[in-house]
Amino acid sequence: MVKIKDLTVDDLEYLIEQKVLEILGDPDSGLELKDEFKAELRERLKNSSKRISHQEVVKRVG
Structure with a gap:
């Protein structure tokens, strides 16, 4: 069994x-x-100019 102290x-x-x-x-x-x-x-997916990447979402939201 893994101990908590060994977890990242x-x-x-x-x-x-x-x-x-x-x-x-x-x-x-x-x-x-x-x-x-x-x-x-x-319809929204057809307009790729309004899409943002996962990384951008993480940057904006945290």
Whole structure:
């Protein structure tokens, strides 16, 4: 068994996140997207100039 002192910060954060998800679950699990929303997403994806990368989101949000 791994001891906490041997974990990296990332490993510990991951374990905590997994435990929270296990306890609380995903409130959106089993829900379906409405057709109107799917169509809107498809339209947005066609305009690549408005897309931002994951790295940019992380920079902006932290």
